[in-house]
Amino acid sequence: MFNFFKKKETTLSLPDYLPFQTDIHSHILAGIDDGSPDIATSLQLVKGIYDLGIRKTVATPHVIGDIYRNSPDTINLALEELRAACVEEKINIEINAAAEYMLDDYFLKLLQDEAPLLAIHKNIILTEQSYASSSNNLNEIAFAIMTKGYRAIMAHPERYFYYHNNYESYGHLKDMGFYLQVNVLSLTGYYGKSVAKAAKYILDNDMADFVGTDMHHTRHLAILQKKESLELFKRHLDKRTYNVLSDY
Numbered sequence: 001m002f003n004f005f006k007k008k009e010t011t012l013s014l015p016d017y018l019p020f021q022t023d024i025h026s027h028i029l030a031g032i033d034d035g036s037p038d039i040a041t042s043l044q045l046v047k048g049i050y051d052l053g054i055r056k057t058v059a060t061p062h063v064i065g066d067i068y069r070n071s072p073d074t075i076n077l078a079l080e081e082l083r084a085a086c087v088e089e090k091i092n093i094e095i096n097a098a099a100e101y102m103l104d105d106y107f108l109k110l111l112q113d114e115a116p117l118l119a120i121h122k123n124i125i126l127t128e129q130s131y132a133s134s135s136n137n138l139n140e141i142a143f144a145i146m147t148k149g150y151r152a153i154m155a156h157p158e159r160y161f162y163y164h165n166n167y168e169s170y171g172h173l174k175d176m177g178f179y180l181q182v183n184v185l186s187l188t189g190y191y192g193k194s195v196a197k198a199a200k201y202i203l204d205n206d207m208a209d210f211v212g213t214d215m216h217h218t219r220h221l222a223i224l225q226k227k228e229s230l231e232l233f234k235r236h237l238d239k240r241t242y243n244v245l246s247d248y
């Protein structure tokens with residue numbers, strides 16, 4: 001029998017935005033690392049994240065001794081170029097710049113020489129390790145970072161395969177003083193199944209302090225824009241509001 005009182009089915013409204021408004025990890029500055037190759041691409045990426053609700057972004061070009069010896073000079077020059085292009089295109093987004101420091105000998109030398117490091121916010125710097133193996137003496141490096149007055153975020157801990165058989169390592173990183181930053185793209189399986197699993201573990205156990213896009217190119221942007229991706233991010237990022245820099 002037809003039920004007149006049957007509730008009308010409603011379509012679930014799909015999220016149109018990323019579940020955070022500040023991005024703290026991206027490679028959107030033009031021509032200084034393996035991210036955006038030119039200013040036109042940078043603008044495309046910035047417009048893309050603006051449309052996804054990002055209103056503040058901290059670009060983090062790589063600083064890797066063997067490949068990208070970026071300095072405050074090269075980074076700030078690229079930042080000014082992108083800011084000017086955004087003004088021209090009337091994109092109302094705040095763009096700052098820091099760096100993503102590989103924990104290599106070059107970084108240790110910068111630290112020892114007390115070269116000014118580019119921070120995400122106050123004294124917080126973004127760091128990464130090699131995907132091949134964990135940095136030697138990570139404990140000592142973490143201690144040296146704090147001795148020099150910085151706090152380090154470990155970028156995408158879920159992407160280091162050598163931690164996949166030992167999730168306790170994430171807790172050890174936090175014990176060493178690292179904040180953890182998960183790439184939202186990891187959740188989609190973009191970097192592989194084991195990376196997605198590790199990302200979910202870190203987020204679902206509320207061990208992530210920050211999240212980021214780590215956006216390098218338009219292929220990354222296209223995945224961020226997918227409805228399924230946005231739903232997935234929302235589901236795993238519901239523990240807290242991420243990337244509120246004024247909290248730090």
Ligand SMILES: [Fe+2]
Pocket residue numbers: 025026027100155214
């Ligand atoms: Fe990165």
